[in-house]
Amino acid sequence: MDPPSKSWSIHTRSEIIAKYQILERVGAGAYADVYRGRRLSDDLIVALKEIHDYQSAFREIDALQILQGSPNVVVLHEYFWREDEDAVLVLEFLRTDLATVIDEAKKKKGLPVGEMKQWMMQILSGVDACHRNMIVHRDLKPGNLLIGDDGILKLADFGQARILGEPGYDSSEGIPQNYEHDASSNQAGSGNQEQGTLLREEYFRVLDELKTKRSADDADKDTNIPDGNTSCLATCTTSDMDDDPLKSNFSYEAREDEGEEEPGCLTSCVGTRWFRAPELLYGSTNYGLEIDLWSLGCIFAELLTLEPLFPGTADIDQLSRIINVLGNLDEKAWPGCSKLPDYGIISFNKVEDPPGLEACLPNRSPNEVSLVKKLVCYDPAKRATAMELLQDKYFNEEPLPVPVSELHVPLNRKREDENSPWHDYNYAGSDSDMEDFGPVNITKTENRD
Numbered sequence: 001m002d003p004p005s006k007s008w009s010i011h012t013r014s015e016i017i018a019k020y021q022i023l024e025r026v027g028a029g030a031y032a033d034v035y036r037g038r039r040l041s042d043d044l045i046v047a048l049k050e051i052h053d054y055q056s057a058f059r060e061i062d063a064l065q066i067l068q069g070s071p072n073v074v075v076l077h078e079y080f081w082r083e084d085e086d087a088v089l090v091l092e093f094l095r096t097d098l099a100t101v102i103d104e105a106k107k108k109k110g111l112p113v114g115e116m117k118q119w120m121m122q123i124l125s126g127v128d129a130c131h132r133n134m135i136v137h138r139d140l141k142p143g144n145l146l147i148g149d150d151g152i153l154k155l156a157d158f159g160q161a162r163i164l165g166e167p168g169y170d171s172s173e174g175i176p177q178n179y180e181h182d183a184s185s186n187q188a189g190s191g192n193q194e195q196g197t198l199l200r201e202e203y204f205r206v207l208d209e210l211k212t213k214r215s216a217d218d219a220d221k222d223t224n225i226p227d228g229n230t231s232c233l234a235t236c237t238t239s240d241m242d243d244d245p246l247k248s249n250f251s252y253e254a255r256e257d258e259g260e261e262e263p264g265c266l267t268s269c270v271g272t273r274w275f276r277a278p279e280l281l282y283g284s285t286n287y288g289l290e291i292d293l294w295s296l297g298c299i300f301a302e303l304l305t306l307e308p309l310f311p312g313t314a315d316i317d318q319l320s321r322i323i324n325v326l327g328n329l330d331e332k333a334w335p336g337c338s339k340l341p342d343y344g345i346i347s348f349n350k351v352e353d354p355p356g357l358e359a360c361l362p363n364r365s366p367n368e369v370s371l372v373k374k375l376v377c378y379d380p381a382k383r384a385t386a387m388e389l390l391q392d393k394y395f396n397e398e399p400l401p402v403p404v405s406e407l408h409v410p411l412n413r414k415r416e417d418e419n420s421p422w423h424d425y426n427y428a429g430s431d432s433d434m435e436d437f438g439p440v441n442i443t444k445t446e447n448r449d
């Protein structure tokens, strides 16, 4: 089978326009365009997500099918996917997101604690649903936590999600059960459709072809947005590596391919830099659900201060910011960390007296600081689970979480490209991982073999 040609236009898809009126485009991500749509049968407003990347589509459909019924995960109504077309997911339409809540709170100089707790509990409930199903989201950030008019927050954008097995995951578990590959059939999947299930062998064959094609596509790319608030898959290109003076450390694309072929390996190039766990920054390929818990800690800290916790401008700057707060990463802080693939490559100067997370959370209560500390810690095994945090005393002390109906839901969505503190930076044209980041004491040691 030839790699699928991309339609790039949902408007030409007869099977979709027979059922939905396509309204305006409401968003675009690394590999997707999202439109507001209206279901003709009952006027239901939906989001139509056209995904231009096969792997992201497989992952998103697979994870969402497993998580359907979880109150804090976006609803997948149905999806369309023909062999030669992009997948189009029909999702419930959610007008705003947590990034907008934070942005509005900043303008109003604060977020009431009772509201903040309610947002946090909903996030924890969504993450708990994922982790109970051994699904690691891998791109948790405020912009991927969507919010409906009713104040219900839902985890979205599962394009980087993976299903982990026990004890080492079997990558073949990431197969969508209802993928329709018969071009004669006019629709691919509506959650419970049985016909057209793709065999595992066929799935991996198709995936291999696509990865080969994607590598070729990536080699052609010459644009890069070095935005720490943008998903890694959007920022990792071959041009990143070419410009990176430590390029032997950051061979992300190579890792993605290697990792997919060997069960038990995962790519370290996932997520969004500001929310990326240290094990990913050090190149780990056998991490677990805990990477989401680190991201969660960064999101909670941002809710508490209304500023990103570690707004790194490059991967090394990201690590430097973490180390400058938590102290150096060593065997004492996380036994086994020296085995991380990139651990020996860059050594940071000794941080003599790290200020700790308290310094990043001024004027916050001890229980609030403690909540963040339970998540933002080096040793992944020490990070509290979402389930544990739902029982945290913080949520049972005054002021209690407000009911969902009392949450202030913003009317619109923040236009990230305009409001991002890195907006100007993004368009300054710098791709280099070593340019433009703040003062950082690093020493480059010799390359790995």
Ligand SMILES: Nc1ncnc2c1ncn2[C@@H]1O[C@H](COP(=O)(O)OP(=O)(O)OP(=O)(O)O)[C@@H](O)[C@H]1O
Residues within 6 Å of the ligand: 026, 027, 028, 029, 030, 031, 032, 033, 034, 047, 049, 074, 091, 092, 093, 094, 095, 139, 143, 144, 146, 156, 157, 158, 159, 230, 231, 234, 413
């Ligand atoms: N269910 C939805 N309802 C309303 N808008 C949505 C919905 N899903 C996505 N969007 C909008 O579309 C944008 C892009 O969607 P999404 O983040 O899922 O795409 P992506 O390509 O996977 O993104 P990323 O680059 O973050 O990986 C979102 O930021 C949001 O503005």
